[in-house]
Amino acid sequence: MTLSDVQKEETPRAHRRRPKRKHRVLRWSATTLSVLILGTAGAGYLYYQHLNGNIEKGERASGDSKVRRADANAAGQTPMNILLIGSDSRNSDENVALGGSRDTRGNPPLGDVQMLIHLSADRRSAAVVSIPRDTRVDIPECKDPDTGRTYPPTNTIINESLARGGAGCTLATWQNLTGVYIDHWMTIDFAGVVSMADAIGGVEVCVKQNVWDRPLPGVPGGSGLKLTAGRKKVEGKQALQWLRTRHAWGSDPLRARAQHMYMNSMIRTLKQQNVFTDTGRLMNLAEAATKSLKVSEEIGTVKKLYDLGTQLKTVPTDRITMTTMPTVEDDQDSNHLLPDGANAEKIWTMLRDDVPFDDKGTKAEEKKPASKEQASADPAADKDEIGVLVQNATRSSTLAPVGGRAGSVAQTLVDEGFTRATADVSAVLSEERTIVRYPSAELAGDAQSVAKSLGIPLSSVKKSTDVSGVTVLVGADWRTGTAYPKESTPEAGDLPGNSDEINGSDTKQCMDVYAPYRW
Template sequence: MRQQDDIRHSRRRSGAPSAGDLGWDDGLYDDARRPPHPRSGDHDDTGEPGGPGEDSGEISGGGPKRPRRRTLRWIAIGLAVLVLVTAGGGYLYYQYLNGNLRTGERSASDSGLTAPGPNAQGDTPLNILVLGSDSRNSDANLELGGSRDSVGQKPLADVQMLLHISADRSNASMISIPRDTRVDIPECTDADTGKTYPETNGLINTTLGRGGPGCTLATWEKLTGVYIHHWVTVDFAGVVAMADAVGGVEVCVEHNVWDRPLPGAGGGSGLKLTAGTHEIKGETALQWLRTRHAFHSDIGRAKAQHMYLNSMLRKLKSQNVFTDTGRLLDLAESATKALTVSNEIGSVKDLYNVGIQFKNVPTDRVTMATMPTVQDPSNPNHLLPGEEASHVWAMLRDDVPLDGNGEKADEKGDDGKAPGAGASEGPEAQPASAIPVRVLNGTGSDGEPAVDGRAGSVTQQLQAAGFGQAATVATPQPQADTTLTYPESGGAQSRADALSVAKELRVPEDAVKASSQVQSVTLVVGDDWREGTSYEAPDAGSVPDSADPLNASDDSGTCMPVYEPYRW
């Protein structure tokens, strides 16, 4: 440990070499500085070439011997950093950082979802669940205002956000669910204790105590239909340490705010600021992220968290903090101590492989939002997923950008609707009258009741279009997304037949897949198509206003309003 401390502290002394001298990557956001050709056979854990294996630390031949560049870059996502961090200093320091990380099982339940397959370009989206724990089970957390009465109790996941990075890595989004939202929670088994918790209906923040982060992840998958690859958690003390290491983030309030106990309303974060803009860090940053009453509700708190994260992202993208050796080591050490992560990303190398996916996303392609909710009629203090929540989840499942700032992938047709499946090489489809089509009702998977007669209405539409062998299957098959499958044994001809059905209904081609489980073209009308005569995939930027979207490029001085009782 003494040797590890010497490695760290020697870099903070006056006259220490620059990051470039140490072989660190000063051009973190400049692809031109990356090695152009990774060694043959090197792959990171995501299956992409390159990664940390490019920098082995071997001694180069010719001239003075010196270490080759070593790049250990990673991301602490969500409340922790939303930033790539480059760290170096040899094998001992790498091992030291690895030793800081804590890990756990990815999932505590089988949601039945599988990881999304690659698109036509061979790319896949990446989904990471970010959790903020309210645990007081440490002296550091108690010093930050935690109640000693809660020591030993199961923690609650009071902050929950899903980070989605698009398959082409051009855009990203982060969706929050308020902690007091009531949802269906699946059966979960705690990987540490072996205890199994039965399925129930309850508040989503209780899932952390019913099998750890893996149960929270399984609950999100059940609710959204989105496969989640990893989770990351951070507690109160970790947020403070990360905020100190980052060096302060700018926030704004419309009025003087003091989030404190009031008659009839206990608690409060202690946040006290004058109206206007402030740069906050440390405990004040934690207070900002925890403030609920003064920002009116959990929904207001989520918006304040989104403002903070967007501001942090703008700051770290606008200035190259990675040439400051001392700050760089502080960031690396603070983040690895602050985080608990799922096993698949349980090392600095693995975190690098995840973090590099976020590296080149510009700020105007990053959008924060909150799941649309409605008040729970059985308890006015609780929430339920709103009607437009399914649209938000469909955008993530279909990998549709929440922002409208990118290039349009498809032009609109003359009728203003997105085109359906396009033509592809291979045999022509049979006449519509010769194609048997089975239609099933898949609505009712997103917590809403199934749409009665939905399969029948689509069947009638197909029959009217000449698909005389279209027939409704009475057995419901609830699922989030509309799918169109064809017999795998039928090969190219069956695919051509299925594409002709897709074109008639304007179903996108990526929803048409081969299956060994069907005997004829089979359409399941999912929860993403509950009405209308043609399927329309969500448009880029179509996130509903009820999700309160906030783009990371919006630095126009947006300020949080303050609930009147908490003004001073």
């Protein structure tokens, strides 16, 4: 018998105080709740680890690109750019079954769908720009992070970039073409599209006539999409067929329009489902998304993807604008396209300057604060003591280089008193915008002095480890003359007429079916 037992025996039964039932219930409830919390937390942690384990990750950039991150606005905010790539990979039984073409199994995947999602710095608007897969562009040198193979630079259609070093090479190609810094990439294959479409529960699309995208005499292939006219909800394999259809719409840019209609409808559907407050729906989507998407390594966790999603969901649908890069027919191959010079550049300028693609914001939102152009605290040396190298970077994705530009601008600097300015005639580079680079802080004042003499804005003066001294790269925006041309800033909503924009709240969009594919 223990001391406690003795004490109990010595205490008269009538005088013992029994705990009240209420207190016993509370103690039991607290204990049970603690067990449940610990158990749920453990299960939640294991599920979180499970989702993280689903995610495939890859190197953000595997190609050569000199694009720098955008400066913050007056509130310290920066825009975010995400490259979404749809892969035609047939490296699994499921993808072969969905995509056909068994003879291409094992081939490097092509990036047949490429869209840049731009989230404004203030997170109040978003823009999406597609580049048709058959657009011929410059693809830089890329190194495949998985195999170590290095691919030389080339000029070919953009969908081949994915096969020349993975999504990181496609990202570098976009950055060099647009001058826009891209924060992240995501890729999805055929099976992933089907899985995501099923998790969402279907997305409404519309066709004006009955459509059947099938092989025709002399025109093989086809997605297999078969719908009657009107509004229909597509999911699973049928959603994939909608996104892959090209012949029935009549062109690759029109396929991009159909994809934009699907994305807008999907966003509206997700907002109606209130996914972020519905645990069951969120878990289903999380499972599908983490299995379907491969992402750049810096967003390769569930938390980071969730945080990204919460930022995207803050944008109202009527402030989302879907567009396609303006193109013209390729003069070397009528089946291919080229960026449409000034119109394409206008799109990229709006993205670089974070100008909204719509005009639905307030006047304060539409009028973006000018970039901070602060003079260096380090005084510039005398002009005749500053060494300057001038390089010709007038080649672009759509324009041939202009000969002699480095020499012409170098001579202008000499005439301005920079007697140590010289021209580098050994190579022609590619920069969409003229830029002045310097390697270290003590040369910042010198670089700004050079820029001021040429009329180049201080926002185009950048510190860079790629140069050993003050270097002027004469870009594709300065092809003639000795004074840097004054830039005109596009206004909100001032898109080129051939950008085919669609507003995210527009529910009246309906695809016109190319006559041979009606039934």
